[in-house]
Amino acid sequence: MTEDDDRVFKALADPTRRFLLDLLHARDGRTQSELEGELAMSRFGVAKHLKVLEEAGLVVTRRVGREKLHHLNPVPIRLIHDRWIDKYTEPRVAALTELKAQLESEE
Amino acid sequence: MTEDDDRVFKALADPTRRFLLDLLHARDGRTQSELEGELAMSRFGVAKHLKVLEEAGLVVTRRVGREKLHHLNPVPIRLIHDRWIDKYTEPRVAALTELKAQLESEE
DNA sequence: TTGACATGTGACCAGATGGTCACCTATTCT
DNA sequence: AGAATAGGTGACCATCTGGTCACATGTCAA
Numbered sequence: 173m174t175e176d177d178d179r180v181f182k183a184l185a186d187p188t189r190r191f192l193l194d195l196l197h198a199r200d201g202r203t204q205s206e207l208e209g210e211l212a213m214s215r216f217g218v219a220k221h222l223k224v225l226e227e228a229g230l231v232v233t234r235r236v237g238r239e240k241l242h243h244l245n246p247v248p249i250r251l252i253h254d255r256w257i258d259k260y261t262e263p264r265v266a267a268l269t270e271l272k273a274q275l276e277s278e279e
Numbered sequence: 280m281t282e283d284d285d286r287v288f289k290a291l292a293d294p295t296r297r298f299l300l301d302l303l304h305a306r307d308g309r310t311q312s313e314l315e316g317e318l319a320m321s322r323f324g325v326a327k328h329l330k331v332l333e334e335a336g337l338v339v340t341r342r343v344g345r346e347k348l349h350h351l352n353p354v355p356i357r358l359i360h361d362r363w364i365d366k367y368t369e370p371r372v373a374a375l376t377e378l379k380a381q382l383e384s385e386e
Numbered sequence: 387t388t389g390a391c392a393t394g395t396g397a398c399c400a401g402a403t404g405g406t407c408a409c410c411t412a413t414t415c416t
Numbered sequence: 417a418g419a420a421t422a423g424g425t426g427a428c429c430a431t432c433t434g435g436t437c438a439c440a441t442g443t444c445a446a
Contacts, residue, residue, distance in 0.1 A: 175367050178294055184359075185292035186404075187285055205422060218407050219423070238413040238422045246364050250376045252291075253360040256304050257353050269357045293434075312392060324435050326393070345392045345443040 176229070179247045183228035186212070189221045193230060196244040203239045283336070287355045290335035295320070297329045300337060303351040310346045 183189055188211065195210055196202065208218045222242065225231040232243045257265050290296055295318065302317055303309065315325045329349065330339040339350045364372050 174294075181288075181297065184288050188404085190288065193363060203422080213404095214406060215423085216407075220404080223402095223424095235423095240423070244363065246368065246372045247376055249360060249363050250372050251309075253356060254286060254376065256300060256351065256356050261353065265353045265357050269354055270362065272347050272354060289433095295434085310392080320434095322393085322438075327434075330394095342393095344398070359434060 178249070179224075179228040180230065180252070183224050183230055186221065186224075188217075189225055190219060192218075192225060193244060196231065196242055201241045203241060205239075207242065217249070234235050284355070284358070286331075286335040287337060287359070290331050290337055293328065293331075296332055299325075299328060299332060300351060303338065303349055308348045310348060312346075313363075314349065358368050 187200045191211070192207060195207060204219060204222060205215070207222070211218055222231065222233075226233055229248050230245055232245050234241045234243070298318070299314060302314060309317050311326060311329060312322070313331070315322045318325055329338065329340075333340055337352055339352050341348045341350070
């Protein structure tokens with residue numbers, strides 16, 4: 173339980189892994205080699221990162237023949253949100269976040 | 280911008296720092312020495328962790344005399360959420376998360 | 387004003403992390 | 417069957433990270 177979310181946070185701590193999640197968010201169900209093509213890194217590095225994401229439950233995989241398809245699982249991310257933002261403060265935080273985005277886009 | 284969120288994710292990667300956020304979520308505006316009392320660690324360790332949280336923007340501080348008061352800032356956490364959960368999928372993810380919590384509480 | 391209290395800084399060390407490589411297995415295509 | 421493709425494993429190394437300590441500054445109370 174506590175170790176579970178430790179894996180999630182540790183997985184999110186690396187920029188390459190976050191980029192992999194971005195890729196899957198843009199288009200789900202990619203193979204490992206397809207993802208390798210998007211990164212300037214050896215396939216071993218990418219495979220290692222995907223393994224970390226999978227063990228954290230942020231990515232779910234399905235094997236088809238010799239290929240492995242990767243899907244994004246957003247539930248752990250929602251749980252991060254819910255840990256420090258409760259139902260009552262949520263609307264206020266959402267408004268603040270919106271405001272921040274607006275201010276930054278005006279520059 | 281990208282470095283900004285790198286600091287946020289790196290800050291969240293450590294269990295001690297997450298616990299400090301939990302403490303501030305339960306009660307805001309604590310001093311550093313008050314937080315030290317909650318942890319089995321030297322004051323230097325705690326101070327270092329608080330500095331990381333502050334530089335990530337997850338904690339905001341205010342100095343009063345010789346004391347330093349700490350407040351939780353939830354906006355960066357909301358931004359993590361919004362990065363991978365868009366408005367359209369949000370209700371579905373929220374429902375799934377709810378379901379997951381229910382199933383786990385039934386055990 | 388002197389001593390206790392709250393916090394800050396830089397050096398240092400053990401252990402964790404990110405990345406690469408050599409080598410291996412399983413599946414598909416011709 | 418043989419070659420090419422997709423992916424997996426364990427060792428190895430440079431660097432980052434978490435924690436401690438000696439020392440220092442600013443603030444409050446008697």
